[in-house]
Amino acid sequence: MYAQVIVDVPARPTDRPFDYEVPLELEACVEVGSRVEVPFGPRVLQGFVVGVSAEAPAGIDRSKLRTVRRVLDMTPPLTPELVELARWMSGKYLCPEIAALQVMVPGALKAKYDKVVVLREDVWRRREEAAQPELLPTDPVRAELADWLRARGEATAEALLERFPGSASLLKSMLAEGVLEERQRVQDRMSVKTALTVFPCGTEAELREAASALPARFQKQKDVLDALLAEGLRPQRLTELLHAVGVTSSVVKSLEAKGLVELRDVEVQRDPYAKRDFARTQPLPLTEEQSHVYEAVCGTLADGRHEVFLLQGVTGSGKTEVYLQSIQRCLELGKEAIVLVPEISLTPQMVQRFKGRFGDDVAVLHSRLSHGERYDEWRRIVRKEVRVVIGARSAIFAPFTKLGLIIIDEEHESSYKQEESPKYHARDVAIRRAEAAGAAVVLGSATPSLESVFATTREGGRKFRLLEMHTRALGRPLPPVQLVDMREELKNGNRSMFSGALHKAIEERLHKKEQIVLLLNRRGYATFVMCRSCGYVAGCPHCDIALTYHQNSRTLRCHYCGYAEREKSQCPDCQSEHIRHFGTGTQRVEEELVKLFPGIRVIRMDVDTTSEKGSHEKWLTMFGEKKADVLLGTQMVAKGLDFPDVTLVGVIAADTVLNLPDFRAGERTFQLLTQVAGRAGRHTLPGEVIVQTYTPEHYSIAAAAGHDYAAFLETELEHRRANGYPPYARLINITLSHEEVPRLMRISDALAQRLKEQALAARQSGEDGFTFDVLGPVAAPIARIKDRYRFRCMVKYRGDAVASRIVRRSVAAFEEQMAKEKLQISVDVDPQLLM
DNA sequence: AGCACGCCGACT
DNA sequence: GTCGGCGTGCTC
Numbered sequence: 050m051y052a053q054v055i056v057d058v059p060a061r062p063t064d065r066p067f068d069y070e071v072p073l074e075l076e077a078c079v080e081v082g083s084r085v086e087v088p089f090g091p092r093v094l095q096g097f098v099v100g101v102s103a104e105a106p107a108g109i110d111r112s113k114l115r116t117v118r119r120v121l122d123m124t125p126p127l128t129p130e131l132v133e134l135a136r137w138m139s140g141k142y143l144c145p146e147i148a149a150l151q152v153m154v155p156g157a158l159k160a161k162y163d164k165v166v167v168l169r170e171d172v173w174r175r176r177e178e179a180a181q182p183e184l185l186p187t188d189p190v191r192a193e194l195a196d197w198l199r200a201r202g203e204a205t206a207e208a209l210l211e212r213f214p215g216s217a218s219l220l221k222s223m224l225a226e227g228v229l230e231e232r233q234r235v236q237d238r239m240s241v242k243t244a245l246t247v248f249p250c251g252t253e254a255e256l257r258e259a260a261s262a263l264p265a266r267f268q269k270q271k272d273v274l275d276a277l278l279a280e281g282l283r284p285q286r287l288t289e290l291l292h293a294v295g296v297t298s299s300v301v302k303s304l305e306a307k308g309l310v311e312l313r314d315v316e317v318q319r320d321p322y323a324k325r326d327f328a329r330t331q332p333l334p335l336t337e338e339q340s341h342v343y344e345a346v347c348g349t350l351a352d353g354r355h356e357v358f359l360l361q362g363v364t365g366s367g368k369t370e371v372y373l374q375s376i377q378r379c380l381e382l383g384k385e386a387i388v389l390v391p392e393i394s395l396t397p398q399m400v401q402r403f404k405g406r407f408g409d410d411v412a413v414l415h416s417r418l419s420h421g422e423r424y425d426e427w428r429r430i431v432r433k434e435v436r437v438v439i440g441a442r443s444a445i446f447a448p449f450t451k452l453g454l455i456i457i458d459e460e461h462e463s464s465y466k467q468e469e470s471p472k473y474h475a476r477d478v479a480i481r482r483a484e485a486a487g488a489a490v491v492l493g494s495a496t497p498s499l500e501s502v503f504a505t506t507r508e509g510g511r512k513f514r515l516l517e518m519h520t521r522a523l524g525r526p527l528p529p530v531q532l533v534d535m536r537e538e539l540k541n542g543n544r545s546m547f548s549g550a551l552h553k554a555i556e557e558r559l560h561k562k563e564q565i566v567l568l569l570n571r572r573g574y575a576t577f578v579m580c581r582s583c584g585y586v587a588g589c590p591h592c593d594i595a596l597t598y599h600q601n602s603r604t605l606r607c608h609y610c611g612y613a614e615r616e617k618s619q620c621p622d623c624q625s626e627h628i629r630h631f632g633t634g635t636q637r638v639e640e641e642l643v644k645l646f647p648g649i650r651v652i653r654m655d656v657d658t659t660s661e662k663g664s665h666e667k668w669l670t671m672f673g674e675k676k677a678d679v680l681l682g683t684q685m686v687a688k689g690l691d692f693p694d695v696t697l698v699g700v701i702a703a704d705t706v707l708n709l710p711d712f713r714a715g716e717r718t719f720q721l722l723t724q725v726a727g728r729a730g731r732h733t734l735p736g737e738v739i740v741q742t743y744t745p746e747h748y749s750i751a752a753a754a755g756h757d758y759a760a761f762l763e764t765e766l767e768h769r770r771a772n773g774y775p776p777y778a779r780l781i782n783i784t785l786s787h788e789e790v791p792r793l794m795r796i797s798d799a800l801a802q803r804l805k806e807q808a809l810a811a812r813q814s815g816e817d818g819f820t821f822d823v824l825g826p827v828a829a830p831i832a833r834i835k836d837r838y839r840f841r842c843m844v845k846y847r848g849d850a851v852a853s854r855i856v857r858r859s860v861a862a863f864e865e866q867m868a869k870e871k872l873q874i875s876v877d878v879d880p881q882l883l884m
Numbered sequence: 885a886g887c888a889c890g891c892c893g894a895c896t
Numbered sequence: 897g898t899c900g901g902c903g904t905g906c907t908c
Contacts, residue, residue, distance in 0.1 A: 892901085894901105
C-alpha cells in the first residue's frame with residue numbers, strides 16, 4: 050500500500066503530496082485524513098495522508114520511496130471531506146495545503162520536533178570489552194554520562210549539557226565514536242490526559258458473592274466492592290473511588306490481584322462545563338414569522354439538499370430559538386450541526402441556551418479554552434459523542450461525517466475572517482463544505498453583510514434565499530433612537546462628552562434603578578504615549594506604528610515585533626515632562642461619569658479590562674446581577690447581550706469609525722449602531738437609545754436611527770457600485786515586504802506589471818466572464834514592520850477561479866527572489882480590514 | 885522551513 | 897593546515 054502525504058513544511062517547493070510506502074502492519078490504520086510521521090530528507094516530520102493507493106505511484110523511482118514510520122492517532126483526525134476542503138482552501142486563499150490542514154485540527158496536535166541523544170549500549174559494551182584500556186578515552190565524566198543516560202533512556206543535548214556542564218566536546222566525540230546516537234523525535238504539543246480507572250470484573254452476583262466470601266479482616270476490600278456495586282458496577286476513577294471509600298490504593302491493588310477488578314489507564318476529558326448544571330429547556334412556541342423560517346429550513350433539511358439561507362431578523366426577533374429548533378430537526382434526521390458565533394458573543398448566556406436544549410450532545414469550542422480543554426472537546430467530536438458543535442470561526446472544521454446544517458450567527462462579523470495565514474473566511478468555507486456535504490446553511494443577522502444580501506438578489510444570481518423576521522419575539526417595539534448633534538452642543542457651550550439629553554437620561558435611569566449601556570465607538574485602540582508639549586508619539590523603531598503602554602509592567606511594547614522599552618518620564622524630542630499615556634477613551638469616559646454622577650457604579654469593558662482569561666464573563670455576570678448601573682465599553686458591549694433592566698443605550702461618539710480609510714466604514718457603523726440599539730428594552734421595560742454624533746446627516750447614522758436597513762442598503766450599494774467595491778467586485782490584497790525601499794518599489798512595480806500581463810493573456814486565450822483590475826502598488830497602511838518596508842497591490846476582480854489563477858501565476862514568478870533576497874509576498878483574498 | 889553540502893577567511 | 901561563515905539546492 051502507498052500513501053500520498055502533505056508534509057509539515059509550509060513552503061512553496063514542498064507544497065505538494067509526497068509518495069510513501071506503507072508497511073504492512075500499518076496498512077489497517079492509514080487512511081485519507083490520517084496523521085503520520087514520515088522521513089523527509091535528513092529529518093523526520095509530521096504529515097497528513099491525502100491519498101492512498103494499492104498500486105505503486107507512477108513516475109517515481111521505486112528506490113526513492115521511503116516508508117511511513119508511524120501513525121499518530123488511533124482515529125484519523127480528519128475526514129476525507131475535510132482533506133478535500135483543505136485542498137480547496139489552498140487554491141482559493143493561496144496558502145500551502147499543510148497550513149489549511151493544520152488549522153483544521155486543534156493546536157495541541159501541532160507537531161513539536163526535537164532531537165535527543167541515546168546511548169548505544171551495544172557499541173558502549175563492545176568498546177569497554179575491547180580490553181585495551183590504554184586506548185580508551187580517559188575522560189572521567191564519560192562513564193558517569195553513560196550511566197546517567199542509560200537511566201534516563203534519552204535526553205536532549207541541552208538537558209545533557211546542563212547536567213554535565215562543559216562537556217560539549219565530550220558529547221561530540223562520543224557521537225563521533227557511535228557510542229551516542231542522535232535521534233529525532235516528533236511529539237504532539239499536548240498528549241491525551243489519562244487517569245487510572247477501576248473496572249469491576251464479573252457480574253453483580255459474582256462480585257456480591259466474592260464480597261461476602263471475604264474474611265472479616267478484608268473489610269476495606271469489601272467496602273470497595275460495595276461502593277462499586279452501589280454505583281451499578283460502573284467503572285470508577287481510582288482517585289475518586291479511594292476518596293469516596295476512604296482507603297488507599299493498596300486495597301484496590303489487592304482486589305486486582307484477586308482478579309475482582311482491573312485497573313486501566315483511561316483517557317479523561319477536561320470538561321470545562323463539568324461543574325455546571327444546565328437546566329434542560331423545552332422548545333418555545335414559535336411566532337408566525339419564526340415558523341415560516343423554520344419550515345423553510347426544515348424543508349431543505351428533509352430533502353438533504355444544499356441551500357444557503359440568509360435569515361435577516363431584527364434584534365430580538367428570536368433567531369436563536371429558530372436555530373435551536375432547526376438543529377433539533379437536523380438531529381432527528383440523523384445528521385449533525387455546526388453553529389458558528391463570533392468569539393465575542395460566545396458568552397455563557399449563549400452556551401447556556403445550547404447546553405440547556407441539547408445537554409451533553411454539544412461540544413463548545415472557543416479560544417478561552419486552554420490547549421488541553423480545547424483538544425478534549427474536539428476529541429468528543431472525533432469519538433462521535435456529540436452531534437452539535439458551537440464555536441468560533443475554526444469550529445467550521447469540526448470533523449463531522451454526516452453534516453446536515455451549518456448556522457452562522459451574526460454573519461456580517463469581520464471576525465469570521467482569519468487575519469493570519471490561511472486567511473480564510475469561515476462563511477465561504479462553510480458554504481463550500483455544505484455544498485460538498487449536501488447540507489443547509491443559515492446565515493443569520495439583523496444587519497447582514499452587503500455581500501450576503503447581494504447574493505439573494507437577482508443581480509447577485511440568487512445564490513442565497515432570503516428569509517425575514519421583522520418583529521421582536523416578545524412583541525416589544527424597537528426602541529426609539531434620538532440623534533444628538535454634538536456640534537450644536539458645542540455651540541451652546543457644552544464642552545463635556547455628554548450631551549444634555551444623554552446626561553438627563555442617565556440621571557433618570559440612576560433614579561429609577563434601571564441599567565445603562567454606554568458604547569464608545571472606537572475599535573479597541575490601545576493606550577499610547579504622547580507628549581503634550583510637542584505632540585511626539587512614542588513609536589516602534591522597527592515598525593511604523595505607535596507603541597502600546599502596558600500598565601502592569603510599565604513598559605511600552607510593539608504589538609507587531611515585540612520590541613519593548615521602559616516608560617518614559619521625559620519627551621525624547623523636546624525634553625518636556627508633559628509626556629503621558631493616553632487612555633483607551635473608555636477610561637476618560639469613566640472618569641467623567643464618576644465626576645458627574647457621584648456614586649455611580651461603572652463596569653468598564655475594553656482591551657485593558659478583559660485581557661485576562663474569564664474576565665469578560667465575570668464583568669457581564671456582575672452587570673447581570675445589577676452590581677453596576679453602567680456597562681461602558683467598546684464594540685464588545687454591542688453584541689448579543691440580553692439584560693432585562695437595560696432601558697438606556699448611549700453612544701458617546703457614533704462617527705469615529707466613519708473616518709477610517711476603509712470602504713466598509715459606513716457598513717460597520719450602521720451595523721454597530723443597530724446592534725447596540727437592540728440591547729435596550731428587550732423585555733417588559735421600554736427602552737431608549739441616544740446617539741451622539743458630529744454627522745447626524747450621514748446615511749449610516751440616519752438609517753440606523755430609523756431602524757431602516759433598506760434605506761442603508763440602497764445608499765451603500767450605490768456607493769459600492771459607483772466605486773467598484775464588493776459586492777460588485779471582489780478584492781485581493783497582495784502585500785510585498787523587503788528591507789530596502791528602492792528594491793521593493795521595483796519589485797512591486799514588476800509584480801503589478803506581471804498581474805496585468807497575466808490578465809491580458811487570460812483574456813486573449815479566450816477566457817471571459819471575469820474582470821481584473823490592478824491598483825497600486827502603494828505603500829501599505831503600516832509602511833514598515835520589523836524593519837521591513839511594505840508595499841501593496843490591490844486587485845479588484847470578478848470571477849474567482851480566473852483571478853486566483855492569475856495571482857498565483859504572477860506571484861510564482863517571484864519565487865526565486867523570495868528565496869534569494871528575502872522578499873516576502875503575502876496574499877489576502879477577500880480582505881476584511883483594509884488597514 | 886531545515887539541513888547538508890560546498891567553497892572562502894581567521895585561528896590553533 | 898582546520899574551524900566555521902552562510903550561499904544554494906533538495907526533500908517521496
